[in-house]
Amino acid sequence: MDKYVFGVDIGGTTVKLGFFDVKGNLLDKWEIPTRTEEEGSRILPDIAESIQNKMKEKQISPDRVAGVGAGAPGPVDAVGVVHKAVNLGWGTFSIKETLENILHIPVMAGNDANVAALGEMWKGGGQGSNDLIVVTLGTGVGGGIIINGKVLAGISGAGGEIGHMHVEDEEREVCNCGNRGCLEQFASATGVTRLARRKLAESSKDSVLRQKEISAKTVFDAVKQGDPLAIEIAEEFGKYLGDALAAVATVVNPDTIVLGGGVSKAGEVLIDYIRPHYEKNVFLANRGVKFALATLGNDAGIYGAARLVLDSVL
Amino acid sequence: MDKYVFGVDIGGTTVKLGFFDVKGNLLDKWEIPTRTEEEGSRILPDIAESIQNKMKEKQISPDRVAGVGAGAPGPVDAVGVVHKAVNLGWGTFSIKETLENILHIPVMAGNDANVAALGEMWKGGGQGSNDLIVVTLGTGVGGGIIINGKVLAGISGAGGEIGHMHVEDEEREVCNCGNRGCLEQFASATGVTRLARRKLAESSKDSVLRQKEISAKTVFDAVKQGDPLAIEIAEEFGKYLGDALAAVATVVNPDTIVLGGGVSKAGEVLIDYIRPHYEKNVFLANRGVKFALATLGNDAGIYGAARLVLDSVL
Numbered sequence: 124m125d126k127y128v129f130g131v132d133i134g135g136t137t138v139k140l141g142f143f144d145v146k147g148n149l150l151d152k153w154e155i156p157t158r159t160e161e162e163g164s165r166i167l168p169d170i171a172e173s174i175q176n177k178m179k180e181k182q183i184s185p186d187r188v189a190g191v192g193a194g195a196p197g198p199v200d201a202v203g204v205v206h207k208a209v210n211l212g213w214g215t216f217s218i219k220e221t222l223e224n225i226l227h228i229p230v231m232a233g234n235d236a237n238v239a240a241l242g243e244m245w246k247g248g249g250q251g252s253n254d255l256i257v258v259t260l261g262t263g264v265g266g267g268i269i270i271n272g273k274v275l276a277g278i279s280g281a282g283g284e285i286g287h288m289h290v291e292d293e294e295r296e297v298c299n300c301g302n303r304g305c306l307e308q309f310a311s312a313t314g315v316t317r318l319a320r321r322k323l324a325e326s327s328k329d330s331v332l333r334q335k336e337i338s339a340k341t342v343f344d345a346v347k348q349g350d351p352l353a354i355e356i357a358e359e360f361g362k363y364l365g366d367a368l369a370a371v372a373t374v375v376n377p378d379t380i381v382l383g384g385g386v387s388k389a390g391e392v393l394i395d396y397i398r399p400h401y402e403k404n405v406f407l408a409n410r411g412v413k414f415a416l417a418t419l420g421n422d423a424g425i426y427g428a429a430r431l432v433l434d435s436v437l
Numbered sequence: 438m439d440k441y442v443f444g445v446d447i448g449g450t451t452v453k454l455g456f457f458d459v460k461g462n463l464l465d466k467w468e469i470p471t472r473t474e475e476e477g478s479r480i481l482p483d484i485a486e487s488i489q490n491k492m493k494e495k496q497i498s499p500d501r502v503a504g505v506g507a508g509a510p511g512p513v514d515a516v517g518v519v520h521k522a523v524n525l526g527w528g529t530f531s532i533k534e535t536l537e538n539i540l541h542i543p544v545m546a547g548n549d550a551n552v553a554a555l556g557e558m559w560k561g562g563g564q565g566s567n568d569l570i571v572v573t574l575g576t577g578v579g580g581g582i583i584i585n586g587k588v589l590a591g592i593s594g595a596g597g598e599i600g601h602m603h604v605e606d607e608e609r610e611v612c613n614c615g616n617r618g619c620l621e622q623f624a625s626a627t628g629v630t631r632l633a634r635r636k637l638a639e640s641s642k643d644s645v646l647r648q649k650e651i652s653a654k655t656v657f658d659a660v661k662q663g664d665p666l667a668i669e670i671a672e673e674f675g676k677y678l679g680d681a682l683a684a685v686a687t688v689v690n691p692d693t694i695v696l697g698g699g700v701s702k703a704g705e706v707l708i709d710y711i712r713p714h715y716e717k718n719v720f721l722a723n724r725g726v727k728f729a730l731a732t733l734g735n736d737a738g739i740y741g742a743a744r745l746v747l748d749s750v751l
Contacts, residue, residue, distance in 0.1 A: 198722055201585075206722075254592045268688060270589055271515075277584075277690020278568045281722035288684045289718035300721060370602045370684050374582060376591020404603035407614060408512055408520075408595035 127183060128433055129174050131193040132235060132424030133157065135210035138170055141425030142177055145189055145433060147246055151177070152425060163212035171225040190229035190436045192428030193218055194238030198280035203232040206279055231432040235424055237274040237283055240267020242427030243381050248415040252379035256371055257417070258285050258364075260339075260386035263299065264307040264314070268375055273434070286311070288367050309363040312385050315339040319356050328352045343389035346396075357396045365400025373406040383417025390416065441497060442747055443488050444556075445507040446549060446738025447471065449524035452484055455739030456491055459503055459747060461560050465491070466739060477526035485539040504543035504750045506742030507532055508552030512594035517546040520593055545746040549738055551588040551597055554581020556741030557695050562729040566693035570685055571731070572599050572678075574653075574700035577613065578621040578628070582689055587748070600625070602681050623677040626699050629653040633670050642666045657703035660710075671710045679714025687720040697731025704730065 125144060132139040134157060142151040155173050158165040174191060178184070195218060197208030203219025218232035233241075240249075240257035249255045253272040259265035264286030268275040275282040291304035296317075298305040308314050319337045323330065330352035335341045345353035368380055387393060394414045402410055419426055441464075444455040449471060456465040469487050472479040488505060492498070509532060511522030517533025532546035547555075554571035557563045563571065567586040573579035578600030582589040589596040605618035610631075612619040622628050633651045637644065644666035649655045659667035682694055696707060708728045716724055733740055 266688070270584065270591075275584055275589075275689065277722075278692045279690060279722050281720060282688065282690040284687050284690070284720045284722070287720040288687050289680060302718060302720070304718070366603060367684075370681075371688055373598050373602050374580070374596065374685055374688075375589065376593060376596040376598070378592045404616060404618070406595060406598045406601040406616070408591075408593050408598070 124187060126187055126189045128189045128429045129177075129191040130425035130427070130429030131170055131191060132238070132428060133166065133170070133193060133195045133211065134235075135159070135196060138166070139421065139425050140170070140173060140177070141422070141429060142181070143429045147426065147429065149422070149426070151181075152422070157211065159210070159212045161212075162214070163208075166211060167218065167221050168225065171222060174226065185226070185228055188228050190231065190432035191222060191226060192238070192430070192432035193222065193230065193232045194235035194424045194428045195232060196235045199232050199234045199276070200278070200280040201276050203230065205232070229432060229436045231435050233274060233276065233428075233431050234280050234283075236265030237267040237276060238427035238431055239265070239383070239423035240269055240283070240381075240427065241274055241430050242419055242423035242425070243383060243417050244269050244272070245430045246426050247419040247423060248381040248383070248417045249379050252377070252413070254375070254377045255379040255381060256285070256368065256375060256377050257381040257383060258368065259384040259417070260311055260382065261384035262312055264311045265384070268371070270375070274431075285367065285371060288370070290363050290367055306363060306367045310360060310367070310386075312339040315342055315356070315360055315386060318359050322352060322356050322359070326352060339386045339389070343392060346392060357392075361396030362400045365397040366404055368397065369401045369403075369405035369409075372401070372409040372412060376409060377412065379413045379415060381415050381417050383423065387416050438501060440501055440503045442503045442743045443491075443505040444739035444741070444743030445484055445505060446552070446742060447480065447484070447507060447509045447525065448549075449473070449510065452480070453735065453739050454484070454487060454491070455736070455743060456495070457743045461740065461743065463736070463740070465495075466736070471525065473524070473526045476528070477522075480525060481532065481535050482539065485536060488540065499540075499542055502542050504545065504746035505536060505540060506552070506744070506746035507536065507544065507546045508549035508738045508742050509546060510549045513546050513548045513590070514592070514594040515590050517544065519546070543746060543750045545749050547588060547590065547742075547745050548594050548597075550579030551581040551590060552741035552745055553579070553697070553737035554583055554597070554695075554741065555588055555744045556733055556737035556739070557697060557731050558583050558586070559744045560740050561733040561737055562695040562697070562731045563693050566691070566727070568689070568691045569693040569695060570599070570682065570689060570691050571695040571697060572682065573698035573731070574624055574626065574696065575698035576626055578625045579698070582685070584689070588745075599681065599685060602684070604677050604681055620677060620681045624674060624681070624700075626653040629656055629670070629674055629700060632673050636666060636670050636673070640666060653700045653703070657706060660703075660706060671706075675710030676714045679711040680718055682711065683715045683717075683719035683723075686715070686723040686726060690723060691726060693727045693729060695729050695731050697737065701730050
């Protein structure tokens with residue numbers, strides 16, 4: 124009898140849910156609101172209820188569900204314990220046990236960025252690779268490192284935090300994490316905007332960006348039009364990100380690097396600005412790594428969550 | 438009946454061999470010369486012969502040997518294939534198969550720095566940890582990253598090459614690897630000497646180092662005596678190494694960092710100069726990591742090689 128799996132991506136405002144067969148075909152997806160009130164205590168029961176409703180709707184009994192995987196925005200260790208997820212109001216407790224106690228189905232949990240990386244490996248831009256770095260350039264910079272097909276979660280679930288690698292001693296503004304000079308401050312959508320504002324202020328050069336609202340999109344659109352100032356911004360962005368990825372690749376020795384998140388919608392041009400800096404500084408064994416763009420968009424989390432549980436139960 | 442295991446550490450001039458019980462007690466150790474002539478084709482047969490002689494001497498039949506582990510100075514992938522080891526004259530071939538064909542005993546092989554890291558985890562400064570970074574500050578800077586008790590070997594065996602992380606854009610001298618500005622150029626014994634020579638040349642300050650032959654040892658001895666110029670050198674060294682370890686820890690999320698190699702003989706003072714830079718820049722989840730000194734010295738390789746094969750055959 125065919126088996127199924129649920130993948131859940133818990134965000135600060137909505138929870139995305141996916142219903143998959145065990146080969147990873149997405150059969151259905153939907154969303155529910157994330158109720159963060161009461162220290163987020165309703166979130167997991169809401170998810171469990173939504174999954175039970177879907178099982179009724181599809182007329183699937185619990186024994187035909189291989190498991191439920193879940194990604195959460197915080198450090199989640201190898202046994203499914205989350206260590207504070209500020210956006211959800213969560214402290215420290217076992218996501219795995221809490222959901223299993225309601226659903227009586229095997230549950231696995233991980234950090235959302237790590238889980239999304241697994242999704243891109245399985246069904247997205249990293250297909251065919253088992254050893255890859257996935258970096259998500261969104262509002263922040265998230266990362267996931269996958270070695271031999273498994274997420275590098277680390278001792279407290281904080282593995283792969285590429286966005287918080289220190290890349291700039293001279294930075295004076297504080298990152299969300301409390302440090303100064305994190306990659307996220309330069310390579311996220313917000314980071315590109317910051318770089319652009321600074322460049323526009325310090326330069327008197329003409330630029331199409333002076334007539335526009337500044338965003339990562341408008342910057343890279345201007346790059347594609349050949350705007351010299353925008354190209355300088357892209358160069359700075361590429362150096363920060365290329366150098367950081369070179370450092371990570373030098374210790375991880377992957378075959379693929381996948382770029383995702385909103386900024387990556389700029390497309391291949393992004394790689395053009397990252398690769399030269401990467402190649403210049405990376406240890407020789409890692410030259411010529413494959414750069415790829417993420418393809419799953421916002422679905423990476425539910426795919427990866429499904430894969431997470433399939434890895435452990437099948 | 439008790440079982441035994443051999444650990445082999447292949448260096449450019451000598452091969453170290455260890456005879457262990459499966460609990461990791463070192464029962465005997467010895468060395469043979471590394472015959473690098475004829476493209477190093479004698480090295481593995483010499484090792485096999487030496488192991489067979491030891492088995493005769495100890496009156497141990499092959500069925501009482503769980504396996505032979507070997508570390509080699511080059512990239513060795515997960516299936517035991519070395520991809521060029523310049524110091525040995527080796528090209529690309531399977532260390533595992535070559536030795537197994539002679540010995541008819543299970544063989545596992547790995548990169549020497551990675552294998553030494555495994556040794557320090559098992560019986561050295563990293564005991565009690567399964568998730569650690571080992572950095573060996575010798576003539577060069579070697580590294581090994583261990584996740585969940587296993588070496589991060591990477592796709593071509595070049596994982597953990599911490600010494601070749603790019604840390605300095607302004608460096609003009611070329612590293613042995615061909616790049617410029619690698620950590621090894623600042624944090625190895627040679628690197629500390631370079632930093633010292635530069636500092637002595639650019640400063641007119643008095644220093645006990647002006648009357649001495651410059652080495653990592655004389656520099657850190659002078660630091661312990663409170664020599665201000667030596668302290669400036671140690672600060673520079675500590676910033677390069679502390680920043681690099683912060684970057685690695687931010688993506689690996691270990692619980693322990695072990696410092697080994699000749700430079701680490703300076704002792705705890707080393708950690709005093711590294712830790713402040715590490716703590717300043719590392720992602721918050723990794724603050725307060727345990728720093729430890731390696732304890733196995735030149736035996737780390739044979740211990741780790743023994744562990745490598747035990748991991749796979751027992």
